[in-house]
Amino acid sequence: MENADEVVLIADLRTDFVPGDMEEMTSSALNGAEKKGFDTLKQEHETDFGRLFNRVALSLGEGKNEMATDERLNLLKEGNEDPDLIALFFQYGRYLLISASRENSPLPANLQGIWNDNLACNMQWSCDYHLDINTQQNYWAANVCNLSECNIPLFDYIGALAEAGTKTAKTVYGCEGWVAHTMANVWGFTAPGWGTGWGLHPTGGAWLASHLWDYYRFTNDEVFLLRAYPVLKQSALFFLDYMIEDPNSGYLVTGPSTSPENAFLLDGKQLSLSMMPTCDRVIVYEILNACQNASELLQVDEEFRGRVIDAIDRLPPFKIGKYGQVQEWQEDYEEAVPNHRHTSHLLALYPYSQISLDGTPELAKAAAVSIDRRLNAADWEDVEWSRANMINFFARLKDSKKAYGSVLGLINELSRENMLTISPKGIAGAPTDIFVFDGNEAGTAGIAEMLLQSHEEYAELLPCLPEEWSSGSYKGLCARGGFQIDLSWSDKAVKHALVTAKVNNTLKLKLPERTGHEKYYKNKKQIDPILLPYGIVRIDLQKGDIFEVAYD
Template identity: 40%
Template sequence: MKINKRHIIALALLFSSPAFSLPADYGRKESPDLTLWYDKPASQWEETLPLGNGRLGMMPDGGIEREHIVLNEISMWSGSEADYRNPKASESLPAIKELLMQGKNKEAQERMFSDFVPVQPETGNTYGAFQMLADMYVDYVYPDTGSVRSYRRQLNLDESVAYTTFTKGRTNYVRGYFVSRDKDVIAVHLKTDRPASLHFRLTLSRPERGILRKPCEGKLELTGELDSGNPQRQGVRYAAVAEVKLSGEKSRLRPQENALEAVSADEAWIIVSAATSFLSGEVYQTKAERLLADVTGKEECLNTLKQETVQSYRHLFGRTGVSLPENAVISTLPTDRRLEAFQKQDDPSFAALYYNYGRYLLISSTRPGSLPPNLQGLWANEPGTPWNGDYHANINIQMNHWPVEPGNLSELYQPLIDLTKRLVPNGEASAKAFYGENAKGWVLHMMTNVWEYTAPGGHPSWGATNTGGAWLCAHLWEHYLYTGNKRYLSEIYPILKGASEFFLSTMIKEPRHGWLVTAPSSSPENTFYVGTDRTPVSVCMGPTMDIQLVRELYTNVIDAAAVLHTDTAYTRQLKEALKQLPPHQISRKGYLMEWLEDYEETDIHHRHVSHLYGLHPGNQISLVKTPELAEACRQTLNRRGDGGTGWSRAWKINFWARLGDGNRAYSLLRNLLHPAYTPTTPSQHGSGIFPNLFCSHPPFQIDGNWGGTSGISEMLLQSQDGFINLLPAIPDSWTEGRFYGFKVRGGATVSLEWKDGKPQRVEITGGWNPDITLKMPGKVRRVLVNRKKEKPDDYMKLSLKKGEKAVIVFKF
């Protein structure tokens, strides 16, 4: 779309005030790796632009006559705490184990279907779901009846501000949208370049459980209570308050029965505050009103609100970034058309945009003191979100956090750490209820919510997986590897130990080899055939992913105990148990086995590839240490294929990056970035990506976004094998580029420039661990470290104090 130069000059003059300004690149050459933009309003929610501050969120559609803005608050959860313990479970467990020992998986599964399930409360749905906060509608009236020209919707990732701009008749309009991190409010700023030409009607509503107070003093207030599922318990209560502030000599604000009407304004602010009883307790309503008053009660606050928002956001976003070559033909297209063109023409800068967008989404959807991002991050547009919008602990909540540490956003781990701590008491109760009084420690199965649910899922075919807690513990340990904080390690050590105690007390010896295995369990959501009637079954002993997670957990507990100088006797038990775990097994056809037996899976293209956990995100399989197993993983991935749901494609990017195949990883990235629907069939959603770059399972699941972000990071830098590996999986078309601020294990920070696919200059800043090993690029002739020549061996050893820098230049 061509932008009129006079229109740009007029807008630039109009919005040059400190309170509000257009993005720096508006009307100039696009910043293709930092800008999402569109030349028309959103036609469905998956085209709207997400904004958030880690607690509050909004998604405006940029409508011209009527604008719909969906509002969110991360603790809008229905349901309540409940008891799901089933006394039949532990009573039936010996029989289930015995059937599995006899190879009677079908019979064991049938017994689990009847007995090894949670008892559902009779009162209602106590599990609950993440829900939207409210719908905000702005109906505009225009004094000029002329046509709309130069329409543009834009999200500037460098600012965390979205804009809608257009000309109607002779009047230029700009709307700005952002969510303040410091003031903790949602802001919509409206301006025009003609006095008294801004007229609109504002409403606030909710599809259910919302009561709108009669408008007064320029405010709309929506309150309600979500369904707890239990008449004896209160549900989450919430309050959302919107206030309108106008400027202009002729401006008037008139309350109506269920709306506020603004007339003849030069400028308007719509400020929204919200709070819930979940995060704020009984003072939630007072908190919402106080947050609002702190902004709207002082004119100087409004004048500096955007500037403060951008500054606070950039403190996080500006730490890290990626730039890749542009395709001059398609990199300047609107994002929806650029997404379509990406399937036909290569555009590396689009991958950079996707990486930067992933970090933007993380910063926007969680923060210390809040909750972890759920299946939809922070954003929902209905009371009943798909899959309850909860936390799936067999891949999804974990994938949400893969980019956190490498992306230099370490503090965003805090909500997940806090959630894991809260799960432990219920996890201890579930361990004894489902696995018997002799079960120690704590357990989490494949799903959880804000009410600390730890019981098995409702159907054993997918709900029996009991290594969710072990996987979360891997994240707790990963946070330590990047930060080196021993005080933190001492806080989480009991959690790690408790998770290991569960497996140490419940695993059994399988009959063929005497290996220690989990039982009963499953390989997440996958099934295999048994018997002459070829019955699909999921319940089994010791699936490969379970063993990998237990091996990793035991190893991490041993290492943590050594750092803290504690539990020598206990870690001796873990070391003995480690020797008895099953090894990785390779099938006769060369692929890594998913189960103890080489069962025939019902779908060789199944979306879960859980048995490659040891390749990624784990580090038990690598090209350097276990090349034979790495080759078996390659065979597994070739057999599985490159299809699957959105998040499945994202995980495969990471697998291929760990295998050092940049072109295959990039092929999977382009597969992930396949349009989820075509312009002619917008209601038919497939796997891939929506126009606003949300990942489509389908439907929308945000884990694929962060899995893809992680995959790009893994293509550019790896450190899981004990050394820094530069450009380990660089695609041929990424001939040149740069990244800055990437973190590696040990806490060091790495920035890199490359050309012709080879590193040219790398800057490493020391972290908590001074001992750094750098793998030398192939065919390097000369190496300069801080301008001093060094011998180009296969590996270079560096010793850097925290904050100390080394600049390394490679000559080929």
């Protein structure tokens, strides 16, 4: 190229993983793009991307947005407040998910999303699908952050895993249904890994499949549920066949299996395998409970539902150990690696809600003890995904100071100057910092969780608001039940809340305070909703209805 002041490069990248004539599709796409020209292509891109991105806005306060991002990050590390930079980090997570996982994407986002800096690809554990938290974290923000369509590649992948996992269930376990373990790829690898300390995790596929049920809980889309139900059912069938009765307790248990990548001490030995580690109990319950509820909603499989209910009743309870912690295993073993990055037994706190402040206060207290013991252990393995995990844990525990501290820790210590999160040098043998997608996404989910929660039977506004975000607003965040919420607050007090019903449903909304000076409106007409204890208001809404709360 000579004597030019502008070059327009048009590229179309494809893979034969997706059936079709690649050469023909590529040629057609390039010719069409060339005919449109740069300005038209840019406008089409902005329209297409903005359709998703512009659904949500977030303001957490003033910022230094006249400065370059890397300069703002340096100032944040020095202890200067920049709430607008945290809002930018939140939106960056949404931006990355939109960029990595669209409705027509052939595959879901992997450990590096869709990006590869020629460092990640040289690690044996990267650019793949880890089913012991990482792939799940990639999609934690999708529903609450109004990007439900971005789930579609994940759901397609779960369907493919279920098909491949049927063979694994039969061959490895002699069981019906389907199963997948810790590590998966695009070719249907669902077998256990080759190391028992990390590879024998038979609830990995079920953990991923639980995203199907949570999507339904956010959207109330029964057409989707009808399609997803067979995958959930086949997962449940595996566990109904696989679990056995513990002769000592009479409970149904999985095993032998691991609490992902962690180990315990017994008779001076470091061991990984046990019967029904707590994470298995949590995940099995989630899948069985999803099937019970889905079969009732769809009015199918009454006999199967009876088996599910019976199995749920026979699952072991959570246990609190000698330190006041949630036990990671059925026995109160000593942890072999007290500073370990994995806390899979606390899935019950987040992303699930089997442990909650309102529902199980003693277990919530024990979960806090488990977290404190892990964080305060010498040389805690502080990596991008485990730090992002802490944001969500502390949000559920409504500890705003620690949640905010974890947000700062993720951005200041585990992100680079472009705000991509990293797994630090030395972790899992990495010779250098490795960009990993999950920290950005789980961090974004955690920030949303501080501002809106809906895992109980109600949507709660500002459940974990730190002092540093005393005034702000958001629009477009989503709550389970099919609701979209806009909110503004000042001096930590709600000023205005607007809830749009995306489906017909009953809204239960928990307000941070109910002073008697608030006014309620339905479709601009003042009303008196049903007032419940604990600051909860209840109102029946039809699709398209708008419910507002305004404070004088």
